[in-house]
Amino acid sequence: MTALIIGLSILLLVIVILQISKLTDMYARIRGEEEVEERMNRNQARVMLLFMIGLLVFCILSAYWWKNYMLGYGPHKAASAHGASLDSLFNVTLLFTGIVFVLTHIALFYFAWKYKKVKGSKATHWSHNNTLEIVWSAIPAVVMTYLVIKGLLAWNTVMADIKPGEDHMEIEATGYQFAWHLRYPGADGIIGARDYKKITADNPLGQDWTDPHNFDDFHPDELWLPVGKKVRVRIIARDVLHNFYLPHFRVKMDAVPGLPTYFVFTPEKTTEQYRDELRNYPEYNVPKDPNDPESKMLWEEFNYELACAELCGKSHYSMRRIVRVVTQPEYDAWLAKQQSYYQSSIRGKDSDPNKGKLMDFEIIQNREALNMSVEKALVNTGIPLKPEEEAALKTIRLDYVQFESGGSILTAESKFQLDDLSAILTKYPSLKIEVSGHTDNTGDPAANKVLSQQRADVVKTYLTAQGIVPGRLSSVGYGSSKPADTNDTDAGRQKNRRTEFRIISN
């Protein structure tokens, strides 16, 4: 309906204009062509002047009206260390081009008014003017030189790479149709090697699993950065041209297939600080959802974002990632929660070249787990436990203590856990434990009992050799008499063949 009314109004307007022009035509015929033309010229010249005033006022007012939405103004001052230099460059350029814009528009419309056709007036022919030539060549040349030098200085600061030994963190962003795949280096601080030829469905970045630096790399959904820390982003594209764009930090760099680029910047404002600044502006004190007055305010919902600034395909708009700048403790807490991609998605699968091999990070994880179990068993919470609960708490399984099949020779991998146990016994000098061996129910029960006793004894001997006083250790072989699970399945039997220790006193 609205469209119909608008259509009809436009049609009506066209008819009115046509009628008026017909009318002027008839009027001209009555009053004489020349007089009418002169009057029309005068009127048009005046309208030109009015238009000029309207245009300039509109340009200035609209900029003023939107100032708190524009990057570089109001609450949107740069949130990075280098951002202010780029903003100032933009402002200086805006100042010069603004002056030129206003002056040329004034000249354009003033001349149209001043030199309107008047009866008897004649154009002057001006072939050359040296002064004018010098003025309009020299002024732009000086301004351009200034802008180029200022721009070059800013460019050199902004694009400077990390100096050797400089404190920084490095992350990686890979653009593809249509998302950013982020990678952090993990605890070692080094991003692992990658090769595009290794890209598969379960290895989206082509990480090389023989490079230990890859074992702790993780792929978060959000870009988290600690405030005040210099960040170097490696920027990579997997398919077409993308552009790594962090508008609030004035970071923008092409992601080019086959040509890694980078950007170094230091975020200086946390997300919370940015929100606090937005809070002072009425534009951001409105509900995010205009239809729901109960919804949160715009400033509360603000987040920095990573976007793609290259029109890279039909879902280009969806290449958005939330960026959070937080304090160092908040960052550390977030970091502690991140799971390495290798450990959570590759480890133990067929695509894992280290399948079946005990890795250093696993030894560390197991050591921490064993320490935790002992600490939990030793701490007095004051909560009374049922006897079976207490027994469960004080009995700790040594998953990695394994023996050669059918015998009592420790496998090479068992030693790390026994060394960990010996370290625990050294740490708690009054701790007394019972080491126990268990088997499943296959074979002769008496033979099983003998075997399990031999195995427990081997563990005891190992620990004594490590300097643990024999009086603190007892060893018992329970054979198949204390199953931990069913003996009817392979998995159950596997669980039953085990070495444990029980805390007797401390």
Ligand SMILES: [Cu+2]
């Ligand atoms: Cu893109």
